[in-house]
Amino acid sequence: MKEDINFERLYYENYNIVVRICLGYLKGNESLAQDLAQEVFVKVWESLGGFKGNSKLSTWIYRITVNTCLLELRKKKYTSDKNIEDIAEINNTEVDARKENQLKKLHGCIQHLSVEKKALILLEMEDVPQKEIADILGLSHEVVRTRIHRIKNNLKKCILNGNI
Incomplete structure (x- = not known):
């Protein structure tokens, strides 16, 4: 299975969504969200051989993302007082x-x-x-x-x- 998947393509197609999901859990801490996104893709790469195909690959990645974020919250009991303005960067x-x-x-x-x-x-x-x-x-x-x-x-x- 692992050989059939272009990991680089998978990474670029899902990275932004993974980061945004992490941002939502981490109260806008962008650097930690990016770190966790990298951790998610390491887990995806390491576990890709075990992906059974019972769901879409993106579904599986988002599940890993949610689990990784929840684990981080439990580990650190994340309570940053990051301002909401940092979350809602609006460039337009x-x-x-x-x-x-x-x-x-x-x-x-x-x-x-x-x-x-x-x-x-x-x-x-x-x-x-x-x-x-x-x-x-x-x-x-x-x-x-x-x-x-x-x-x-x-x-x-x-x-x-x-x-x-």
Whole structure:
């Protein structure tokens, strides 16, 4: 299996998503997110021979990403007070201040979610199909749909009222 996969291509196709998922877990600590992304791809390379093909390769990579982030959180009990502005770097100067403020509020609200809810919404925000999210997290598709719907409603309330 390992010989059939172009690892360099796999890395470049998935690296940005892996980093963004890590950023969501690590409260915007970009250097640690990049370090963990590298760790994820080391694990992917080392375990590639054991990939059974029961799911898409990207699903498997995202599962490794979530597990790696959770392990890091347990190891370090990560509690950085990183400013949300570091998470929400917005390079598009045409985006008005209101949208920028809402994005900051969104990321701030996401930081208050439980680890599982954070995994759900971060994968949803990356446009990972909900069936694939279910596979990644070991949940039924119906449970994922329901929880994402509830999380979105809670995030809307948080953004509008400032509490989750």
